[in-house]
Amino acid sequence: MTTASKLPTTTRRVLPVGENGSLWAARPAYGIFEFRGKQLRIAVADPSEVLFPTDCGLSLVAALDAEDGPDLDGVNALDLGCGSGLYTVALLAAGAAHVTALDINAASAGQTAANVERNGLDTARLSCVTADLASYEPTGKFDLIVTNPPHLPYDPSYAADNGLETALVAGDDGRTLYDAVVARVDDLLVPGGRLVMAHSSLADVPRTIAELELRGYEWRTLEVCEMDIPLLAYAEHKKTMLDLLERLRDLGRADFEGERFNVHALEFRRAA
Structure with a gap:
């Protein structure tokens, strides 16, 4: 299976080389971004415990904010691997009825709630859950899942038991959470529901697409x-x-050139 056989030709947004945080209006103490006409702010108290959102994460926000992005008004959404709450804040600001912010990192719950409050959003529409995806049992299914999985391969030489590793490293091939999402997606989405994912080209994009196609999911590239x-x-x-x-x-399981890679913002729709 090759990248060329599975991915359509898509115009890329190319970020400048070496520009840390080039999609942010301000950084590193906090970040300001616009989403659906609203200016929003994200802050992180301790970046070693909760990763400050990277351009990889923010690229999905930009894709969701596009004219042909999915309708978010009134959705019951799951922010899977919520981290600092970047997507939770965006979804609530766009009119989501409720967002469940799920992360295995316990520090993410407090940071996500703090960023929701920081933006003056209704915390009654927020639930924060600390759990591993494999063991997570929701009370109901979701209209929308948004996720930016960790995507770097593990090695003992740089292993660390902290929030940074949780956010960036995922097994020998960087696919641990991608595989978990594919395994659980039918348990989590309502018929007709959507999974929107920032998929790193370092973690075998065609494999994820092929596996979800076999489950009957239609898909498109947002950006x-x-x-x-x-x-x-x-x-x-x-x-x-x-x-x-x-x-x-x-x-054939990673695609990059030099120190540059691509993030594919993908939308998968479950059959109704």
């Missing part, structure tokens, strides 16, 4: 954004990280 691989947090282990990624590329 493709080219940017730097997030190596700043792993500067001491840059060579190890790139060597692992090159091995995955040799196996």
Whole structure:
């Protein structure tokens, strides 16, 4: 299975090389972004516990904000891997009826709630849950799931038991949460519901598409954004990280050039 056989030709938004946070209006203490006509603000108290949203995460916000983005008014949504609450804040500001913010990192619940309050949004429409996706049992199904899974491969040399690793590293091939989402998506979405995902080209985009197609999901690309691989947090282990990624590329499971990769904003729709 090759990338070319599964992905359509799509115009890419190309971010400048070496520009950390180039989609943000301000950084690193806080970030300001516009979404559906509203100016919103995200702050993180401790970036080692809860990752400040990267351009990878913000690229999905930009895709959702496009003219042909999905209707968000009145939806019951799941922000899967909520982190700082970037998507939760955007969804609530756009009129979502309720957002469940799910993360395995306990610190994310408090940070997400703080950012919802910071933007003057109704916390009664928010539920924060600390749980692993495999064990998570929702009280009902969702109209929409939004997620930006971790996508870097694991290596013992740079392993760390903190929020940064939770947000960025996901198993030997970087696919742990992608695979978990594919396995659970039917349990979580109502018929006709949508999964909107920021999918890293480092983690085998065609595989995810093929597996969801087999389940009967229709899909489309909202946007493709080219940017730097997030190596700043792993500067001491840059060579190890790139060597692992090159091995995955040799196996046809990662797509990148030099230190640049693509983030595919994908929308999958479950059959009604």
